[in-house]
Amino acid sequence: MSYIDVMNESKFYGEGDTQIAANDKVSFSIAENEFAIIVGPSGAGKSTLLNILGGMDTPDEGQILIDGTDIAQFNEKQLTNYRREDIGFIFQNYNLIPNLTTLENVEMAAELVDHPLNPEEVVEAVGLGHRINNFPAQLSGGEQQRVAIARALVKKPKLLLCDEPTGALDYQTGKQVLSLLYQSKELYNATVLVITHNRALTPMADRVIDISDAKVLTNEYNEHPTPIADIEW
Numbered sequence: 001m002s003y004i005d006v007m008n009e010s011k012f013y014g015e016g017d018t019q020i021a022a023n024d025k026v027s028f029s030i031a032e033n034e035f036a037i038i039v040g041p042s043g044a045g046k047s048t049l050l051n052i053l054g055g056m057d058t059p060d061e062g063q064i065l066i067d068g069t070d071i072a073q074f075n076e077k078q079l080t081n082y083r084r085e086d087i088g089f090i091f092q093n094y095n096l097i098p099n100l101t102t103l104e105n106v107e108m109a110a111e112l113v114d115h116p117l118n119p120e121e122v123v124e125a126v127g128l129g130h131r132i133n134n135f136p137a138q139l140s141g142g143e144q145q146r147v148a149i150a151r152a153l154v155k156k157p158k159l160l161l162c163d164e165p166t167g168a169l170d171y172q173t174g175k176q177v178l179s180l181l182y183q184s185k186e187l188y189n190a191t192v193l194v195i196t197h198n199r200a201l202t203p204m205a206d207r208v209i210d211i212s213d214a215k216v217l218t219n220e221y222n223e224h225p226t227p228i229a230d231i232e233w
């Protein structure tokens, strides 16, 4: 059994003739502590899948086994607990709380769980010790994404879900953020899942799942990932 086993998962939008499958009998597995990338063009169904894995949405068909438990069967309360305790989310647009400082944003996340890491230490670990009392508007895009990563990591999540985490960042800053995400899996023992349309990023991953038109095309394990610093695009 893998850490994530998605089995024949489907998600439909609309009804009757206008119904479309956003995910069509999707199956794949990701092992614990892997850094996985789900890659595919716009509209392929990536965000739908990520939302389902994060317990923000439920599939119409299939099983979503996380550590052996089918979260597709969870009720609202179980999904809320799952999102709060097991998952760290990182979005393209950071989603920080504007009137809270770096430290306060991270502290707020720490309060959600019983055994968080030390917020100050995590802020230091993402390289933002010198920005600890700044508000999001005073930070660069890359710094804001680091706050978002610290906010996710402070909960010690088992699974870090990242939706186009470098989509709003310039090339060099994007590389630094990806490098930090890769380190996160090593330092914090998390399983990391990144979705992106940027195929150039895939050599850095331990596993690449290629989706297109709602279906999984390939799921490949990469024995020798390339450090992100060595990847050019």
Ligand SMILES: Nc1ncnc2c1ncn2[C@@H]1O[C@H](COP(=O)(O)OP(=O)(O)OP(=O)(O)O)[C@@H](O)[C@H]1O
Pocket: 013, 014, 020, 021, 022, 040, 041, 042, 043, 044, 045, 046, 047, 048, 049, 197
């Ligand atoms: N709430 C919704 N209602 C209706 N259709 C939806 C909804 N969410 C997604 N879809 C459709 O499902 C398909 C998959 O969308 P999804 O957002 O998962 O793709 P994606 O691969 O993440 O694309 P992008 O890279 O552009 O974000 C698309 O055709 C989209 O229009």
